[in-house]
Amino acid sequence: MDLDQRIKDKMMKNNIRPSMPRTRIYKYLLEHRNHPTVDTIYKALQSELFSLSKTTVYNTLALFTDKGLVRAIGIEDKELRYDADLHTHGHFKCVKCHAIFDFELDLDTINLQGLSQFIAEDYHLNVKGVCRNCQEV
Amino acid sequence: MDLDQRIKDKMMKNNIRPSMPRTRIYKYLLEHRNHPTVDTIYKALQSELFSLSKTTVYNTLALFTDKGLVRAIGIEDKELRYDADLHTHGHFKCVKCHAIFDFELDLDTINLQGLSQFIAEDYHLNVKGVCRNCQEV
DNA sequence: TTCGTTTTTTGTAACGATTACAAATGTAGA
DNA sequence: TCTACATTTGTAATCGTTACAAAAAACGAA
Helix, strand or coil: CCHHHHHHHHHHHCCCCCCHHHHHHHHHHHHCCCCCEHHHHHHHHCCCCCCCCHHHHHHHHHHHHHHCCCEEECCCCCCCEEECCCCCEEEEEECCCCCEEEEECCHHHCCCHHHCCCEEEEEEEEEEEECHHHHCC | CCHHHHHHHHHHHCCCCCCHHHHHHHHHHHHCCCCCEHHHHHHHHCCCCCCCCHHHHHHHHHHHHHHCCCEEECCCCCCCEEECCCCCEEEEEECCCCCEEEEECCHHHCCCHHHCCCEEEEEEEEEEEECHHHHCC
16 A cells, blocks of 8 residues: 555544645655644645645644644744654754754653653653754864 | 842842842742743732833843743743743643643653763653543543 | 943834634535 | 535734833943
8 A cells, every 4th residue: 555545544544534735744744754844844835735825734733733643842942843753752952953853762761650640641852952963063 | 048138149140130120030930830921920020010021021031041040831832931940840731721730750760862962951841631630520 | 429331121013923714615425 | 416514725813922222220430
């Protein structure tokens, strides 16, 4: 089964009608793991979806987030970024070059006794600092 | 030494001139650990600082954050919240009542091998879910 | 103290990401 | 095809935040 078909199946399984903008946006997120912003996605897809509206990108990402297809990551910027990678991982933001990196994270190793009173649904570990490249300068 | 004096000392130690708005804002943060927003602080202090400007609150909090007196926490909202509690802890946001809770967190228990390439300066663990009160409904 | 300089505060205007909303378009089923 | 519903679109509004320059306050030297 090819990628486009898998994307459609995934969407239908989550009660999302696989319209053209939606499948393109989801495909873009699957193929670009660099945590794009709404604007990045919008600009990238304009050439293939002539009439695409930015509102559609917003609507679609809100829908995806709601249905659990993607995660919104807000790491100190004012604009949200989106991530189709659902496996547990943290985000590192370099304060010098502003790039965002994924890093491996094993939630099981964390002592989360402090959360015993809560029903936790979603974990976001955001770390800021200096990335490898920027350390050399 | 009384609180006001300790606040002034703390500020001067961090190269922050202890002006009236600054000391009041810092004091407010020390006495209100519920992660207030800029607007909350602004409204609360208006009665005692007649001419206070919202810009001053923004400026002051940016300065405090820069000097390491407070931490800005951005937990999925568009507006930042501020926390004068510098001891390591996580933030839990209830998706039902939108309240934000602190929870104890031992960073040493986390396997952060994935960060070995980076120089980490700042950790933010944000968890979303349902708080104790909202579970009962 | 007084003058001149620097820092801080203030108010207004601008910015930018996001949302509201209603019209237009597309889609599915009878 | 017709009808009902879902989706997309464009524009306008919202709202937290920032830019900026003027006003006010604090400081240091003479």
